[in-house]
Amino acid sequence: MIETVGTSSTQAVAASDLQVGDVLLMLGEGPLSQLIAWCGDSIYSHAALVADGGDLIEASASGVRRYPLVQRLADEVNYHYIDAFRPLAHDGSVLDDGDRALVLAHAQSLLGIPYPLDMLATLGVVLAVRGKLPGDPAVRLVIREALDHVIRNDPTHMVCSEVVYRSFAECAADPRGSLAPRIVLEPRGTAPFPDIDWKALWDEVWPLLRPERQQALRAAAPQTAARAGAPPSAIVAPVGAADNATIEDDALQAELALARQALGVPTMPPLARAARGVGGQQPIPDPNPKLVTPLDLAATPSHTALGRLMQRPGG
Known part of the structure; x- marks a missing residue:
């Protein structure tokens, strides 16, 4: 499932074939989206729900919102592809109109909830669930910042899959x-591990950092890289030093433990048990909604793949 769902072999599906309650999974543009997908062992970085009136419902930086579906499907700048999935009842049958109306009603009840979401918070949640740490020192610094967002913001944000x-x-x-x-x-x-554009990564991460963290990172960078008001793209080189205190493994592990505690992740996460051979179709009873990932929504037997709604030309 991890390797085949949403690949280029997925058949095309038209927006006119969608129904209220269908699930949309997508890969966003940029290195943070790449990291979310990689850390989550998925080809997706974002999830949304098909609503009525030509809209979708999703978590965003401004909170849970309705957004025009046609506008998202035309957005080949910020999204690589969008795949559609149809929800099924537990007996394997397609949801009826009444069921889909109930799903939409609850989704609409979440609109406007002041749960600010940024990509670092999303990355931090996915990482805390999967516990997957990249080896590159510069990325590990970004991971620490992402985990810090989870610790500071939870429970004041709601991730897209949730x-x-x-x-x-x-x-x-x-x-x-x-x-x-x-x-x-x-x-x-x-x-x-994805081929990260380091300058693009820092340009994307920099506005999400707290002012004191920006100041600390500028101080750690060479003077030539500390131009006032500019993202410290050149800081990638110094933070790659093996003896830099900001990327010590013990500090990263401490941040990871605090993030898991804030999210209520068990001491041995379900995925750790899966890695020990429990099996890919072992159900998780009563999962914590905040810990559901795009991979979970793609792999669940409760969803059947419809096809690809949008594919960026040449990508």
């Missing part, structure tokens, strides 16, 4: 929870 999962799991279906996607254990992926 919005989708809660829309099904917490809607007014009878019995309650009967429409919840079944989340199953998936083994870790084997995808190689």
Whole structure:
């Protein structure tokens, strides 16, 4: 599932074939989206739910919102591709109109919730769940910043996959929870670490950092890289030093432990058990909605792949 869902072999599907409640999984542009997908052992970095009136519902930097579907499908600058999935009932049947109305009603009840979401917070949540640490020192610095966002912001943000999962799991279906996607254990992926554009990474991360962190990073960089008001692209070189205190493994592990505690991740996460051979279809009972990832929404037997809605030309 990790290697085949949403690949270029996925058949095309038209927006006119979508129904309310269908799930959209996508890969965003930029190195942070690449890191979210890699850390989450997935080919996706974002999730949304098809609404009525030609809209989708998603978590965004301004909170949970409705957004024009046609505008997202035309956005070949910020998204590489978008795949569509259809939710199924636990008996394998397609949801009826009443079920989909209940899912939409709960999704709409989440609109405007002041849960600010930025890409560092999303990356921090995914990383805390999967516990996957890249070896590159510069990326490990970004990981520490991402985990810090989780520690500081939780529970004041709602990640994209959480919005989708809660829309099904917490809607007014009878019995309650009967429409919840079944989340199953998936083994870790084997995808190689992405080819990161370091300057683009820092340009994307820099505005998300607290002022005091920006000041500390400028101080750690050479004077030639510390131009006032400019993202410290050249800082990638000095933070790569093996003896730099900002990337020590013990500090990173401490941040990871605090993030897991803030999110309520068990001492041995489900994915750690999966890595020990529990198996890819082992169900997770009553999953924490905040810990649901794009991989979970792609791998669940409660969703069937419809096809690819949008593909950036040549990519």
